[in-house]
Amino acid sequence: MRITKAWQPIAEVLDGTSSLKIHGEMGIYQLADANQQVIFIGYAGGRSPFGLRGEIGRYEETAPESAFVRLEVTTAYLSRYQELLMIHQADHGSLPACNLPVPLGRLSPG
Amino acid sequence: MDLNLTEEQTLIVGMVRRFVREEIIPLELDLDPDASELPAEERERLIGLTRGMGLYGLGIPPEYGGPEIDLVTQTLIAVEMSQHRAGLYAPCYGAFGGAGLAQLFEATEAQKERYLYPTLKGEKRGFFGLSEPSGGSDPARAIQTRAVQDGDDWIINGSKLWISGADKADYGLIFARTDPDKGRNGVTCFIVDTDTPGFHVRRIVHTLRSAHYATELSFEDLRVPASNILGKVNGGFAIANDRLTRQRIPYAAGCIGVAIKAQEMALDYVPQRETFGAPLATRQGIQWMLVDNELDIRQSLWITLEAASKADRGEPFRKEAAMAKLTASEAGGRVVDRCMQMFGGLGVAKELPFERWFREMRIRRIGEGPSEVQKHVIARELLGASFR
Numbered sequence: 001m002r003i004t005k006a007w008q009p010i011a012e013v014l015d016g017t018s019s020l021k022i023h024g025e026m027g028i029y030q031l032a033d034a035n036q037q038v039i040f041i042g043y044a045g046g047r048s049p050f051g052l053r054g055e056i057g058r059y060e061e062t063a064p065e066s067a068f069v070r071l072e073v074t075t076a077y078l079s080r081y082q083e084l085l086m087i088h089q090a091d092h093g094s095l096p097a098c099n100l101p102v103p104l105g106r107l108s109p110g
Numbered sequence: 111m112d113l114n115l116t117e118e119q120t121l122i123v124g125m126v127r128r129f130v131r132e133e134i135i136p137l138e139l140d141l142d143p144d145a146s147e148l149p150a151e152e153r154e155r156l157i158g159l160t161r162g163m164g165l166y167g168l169g170i171p172p173e174y175g176g177p178e179i180d181l182v183t184q185t186l187i188a189v190e191m192s193q194h195r196a197g198l199y200a201p202c203y204g205a206f207g208g209a210g211l212a213q214l215f216e217a218t219e220a221q222k223e224r225y226l227y228p229t230l231k232g233e234k235r236g237f238f239g240l241s242e243p244s245g246g247s248d249p250a251r252a253i254q255t256r257a258v259q260d261g262d263d264w265i266i267n268g269s270k271l272w273i274s275g276a277d278k279a280d281y282g283l284i285f286a287r288t289d290p291d292k293g294r295n296g297v298t299c300f301i302v303d304t305d306t307p308g309f310h311v312r313r314i315v316h317t318l319r320s321a322h323y324a325t326e327l328s329f330e331d332l333r334v335p336a337s338n339i340l341g342k343v344n345g346g347f348a349i350a351n352d353r354l355t356r357q358r359i360p361y362a363a364g365c366i367g368v369a370i371k372a373q374e375m376a377l378d379y380v381p382q383r384e385t386f387g388a389p390l391a392t393r394q395g396i397q398w399m400l401v402d403n404e405l406d407i408r409q410s411l412w413i414t415l416e417a418a419s420k421a422d423r424g425e426p427f428r429k430e431a432a433m434a435k436l437t438a439s440e441a442g443g444r445v446v447d448r449c450m451q452m453f454g455g456l457g458v459a460k461e462l463p464f465e466r467w468f469r470e471m472r473i474r475r476i477g478e479g480p481s482e483v484q485k486h487v488i489a490r491e492l493l494g495a496s497f498r
Binding site: 001045046047076077078079082086104105107108109110 | 316
């Protein structure tokens with residue numbers, strides 16, 4: 001299942017002026033460039049000290065070209081993370097530009 | 111009747127226990143609490159260790175390169191192997207190998223060349239495709255995936271649900287209905303390559319297990335040669351049934367191992383943790399929970415070992431395997447729940463393994479035949495078929 005939520009400007013999300021409020025929950029997130037093309041998919045899991053806020057907050061290390069973000073709070077973060085990577089692979093033929101290669105299954109999402 | 115472990119069993123159990131405590135548990139400190147895989151180089155290192163112990167390939171018959179270990183000893187090993195955070199569904203992260211799809215030991219030589227031997231070498235992975243959206247508990251009736259003969263081939267159409275590992279597999283065993291009028295005797299098992307046109311992994315199915323997900327498959331005019339039938343046409347249900355019965359023993363052993371570890375952690379904790387000026391261990395409420403845990407563990411352990419023992423002697427063990435799965439899965443859930451309660455807030459935190467065991471143990475009451483089906487199997491064996 002793809003994420004279809006609206007993109008939010010990452011600077012506004014992190015400085016708190018956005019309507020999207022992020023805290024320390026576990027979940028998954030997508031970062032996009034200025035053209036709203038996904039460039040990174042990540043997750044905040046059980047070892048993330050500050051959850052989604054912490055992981056998205058270090059976007060300059062993971063995907064410095066990020067301009068937008070959208071996320072999903074979920075405890076099924078590992079399977080959702082793999083699913084989003086597989087969907088991206090199926091849709092575009094490759095992983096997002098800033099994701100390192102990981103062993104993945106294959107999906108035909110239709 | 112001697113219920114003590116033999117000298118050899120004591121040695122093997124000790125080796126596996128040390129392996130889990132010295133090699134597996136330290137690794138988990140750096141993994142996500144829900145992880146079920148190790149980095150490749152770490153996994154290869156551990157496989158080197160288990161080969162060195164002579165225990166790699168448990169469940170593989172000796173004539174195919176597996177160690178000569180009886181099922182009772184394998185059960186004792188399975189109890190030890192599961193005693194870590196990921197132990198229920200990823201015991202020792204696969205470092206002891208396994209038989210994979212054991213049905214392939216009955217395959218033709220050509221099928222073994224293409225599928226079994228590469229699987230045993232770690233070059234190929236398979237999945238088991240039985241359950242469907244229409245049902246999983248009663249596959250003989252619920253299977254609606256159809257296979258229709260077309261010359262030397264069969265054309266398969268349908269879908270499967272709750273299938274583990276299909277997205278990463280090279281092939282799978284797919285059970286399809288080849289004779290709609292014959293019920294359980296109208297199902298055939300096909301070996302299907304996952305790169306066959308018409309084979310689709312449509313979606314991930316997210317469950318209580320975060321990393322080890324299930325999938326939904328669809329087959330659209332999937333063409334399979336007759337040479338890929340495993341066993342006989344309309345003989346698939348016997349293959350599925352045998353697997354379901356045998357699998358229940360190690361499945362039960364995994365639940366027991368986690369319960370043992372949870373109890374061990376609780377026994378270590380309650381003498382230290384104080385409330386209202388005294389250790390938890392002095393409270394009768396806590397003591398009785400520990401006693402109930404111990405009874406749950408021992409009852410399910412002895413039932414499971416009895417099932418393994420009958421299987422080793424070549425006696426019918428269907429009832430005993432069902433009893434093992436039923437008691438171990440339900441007892442395991444009760445033990446983890448009580449231990450979680452004893453640990454209080456820490457029991458539900460991801461820092462400790464209880465919350466993962468609690469979620470995953472809930473699935474154990476459903477997978478590989480839910481508790482109600484196990485009771486049905488046991489009752490049928492007790493009363494005889496005429497009272498079905």
